[in-house]
Amino acid sequence: MGADGGTASALEQALSTYLAHLRVERGLSANTLAAYRRDLERYLAHLVASGRRRAEDVTAEDLSAFVTNLRTGDDGGRPLSPASTARSVAAVRGFHRFCSAEDGTPDPAVDLRGPSQARRLPKAISTSEVERLLDASSIGDGAVPLRDRALLELLYSTGARISEAVNLSVDDVDLEVGAVRLLGKGSKERVVPVGSFARRAVDAYLVRARPELAARGRGTPRIFLNTRGAPLSRQSAWAVLRVAAERAGLPHEISPHTLRHSFATHLLAGGADVRVVQELLGHASVTTTQIYTLVTPDTLREVYASAHPRAHD
Structure with missing residues (x-):
């Protein structure tokens, strides 16, 4: 130009x-x-x-x-x-x-609109498939299976983006309280609870695996490390997920957002308020989170039928 x-x-x-x-x-x-x-x-x-x-x-x-x-x-x-x-x-x-x-000049694009798009449902896997995926991640001995299980357990437990997870430092996770501090888009910080399964997996990794991996590197505060002791990259974390999915024989195309989508879908299916899920995901608008409600129409119908005063004769 x-x-x-x-x-x-x-x-x-x-x-x-x-x-x-x-x-x-x-x-x-x-x-x-x-x-x-x-x-x-x-x-x-x-x-x-x-x-x-x-x-x-x-x-x-x-x-x-x-x-x-x-x-x-x-x-x-x-x-x-x-x-x-x-x-x-x-x-x-x-x-x-x-x-x-x-x-101060007029905006020529004020009326510009893009093409209409079909509203696509986020991809999510069932709770049983999540369990198969997590179990498949920890096959084998040594530090790497412990790391991989901790990574995927944390992703599903918190709904973190994969970039948020690999950027975590040791000080960002409080296993006693059961919370993790995530730095999202636009450097917006949020604190998300960590479930007991993920807490145990992360604790096992920190105690039994991370010191071994860290000894191979030059020292970094990041939690998740590669086999050279350097911070685990987004691409490597994606590979962890892909390998686990192949081992588990999952028929779906698994992406870095799969566990995040599943986290939101399962919470809403369990009755969580959409605005709470919005805060957990770090969405700026509840409209973004509401698309997950499309994934569980049966649950929504059940809630409506049981809660609305004029749902039945």
């Missing part, structure tokens, strides 16, 4: 300022910022090709053409799914909202 001289530079400067705002003032993670950058660099390339020099020169027609290009790939990029298109549209709307607030 820089080869286009002044045309590109004004837009690039606006993008740089916006990304700095997201990083410093909004506290977005590196991964989220990278996604914003990818989406908006594609958008800025579209504007440059359309002859736009500044963000305030953009018209509704420019925006409409960009959304069409996202779905068709006519701009030379890879065609995007409805979900990815919606994410890119959200990035564009945020960018223009920021630019408008900065310079």
Whole structure:
């Protein structure tokens, strides 16, 4: 983009300022910022090709053409799914909202909407499948099976994101109280209870396995370590989950979010209030959490039938 001289530079400067705002003032993670950058660099390339020099020169027609290009790939990029298109549209709307607030000009994207999406149910596995998965994680001898069992037990017990779990330090877990301090998106901290099964698994790992792994490294406060004594990565944690799922013979496609989804689904099925589950998951809005209620329609019908005064004659 820089080869286009002044045309590109004004837009690039606006993008740089916006990304700095997201990083410093909004506290977005590196991964989220990278996604914003990818989406908006594609958008800025579209504007440059359309002859736009500044963000305030953009018209509704420019925006409409960009959304069409996202779905068709006519701009030379890879065609995007409805979900990815919606994410890119959200990035564009945020960018223009920021630019408008900065310079006081009208926001050309105020009415921009992405494609409608079918509301997909989160993937969850049953409680019996969770037990099979956890049992499969601890097959074998040595430090690694103890670590893997502790990791997966903690993920299911707390509903933590896999990135939150691998970033845990020893001081973040209080096994006596039965609580863990998680640092979520936007550096938002929350304290989540830890169940007895996970407490025992983590305690066994800390006492019998972590010292052995730590002795192989240079010293780190992180709880979960790899075989070299360094912090366990997200990719390695995902591999732990995948191997355990294969051993357990689970028919589902298991992802890093599987235990988090299962945690929420099982709590709601057991009668937990959706706002409590929202706090445990660290969701900013209860709307995000409410999608899990779609997974348990039988339970919801049972609750309605037993609780509503006019559910029956």
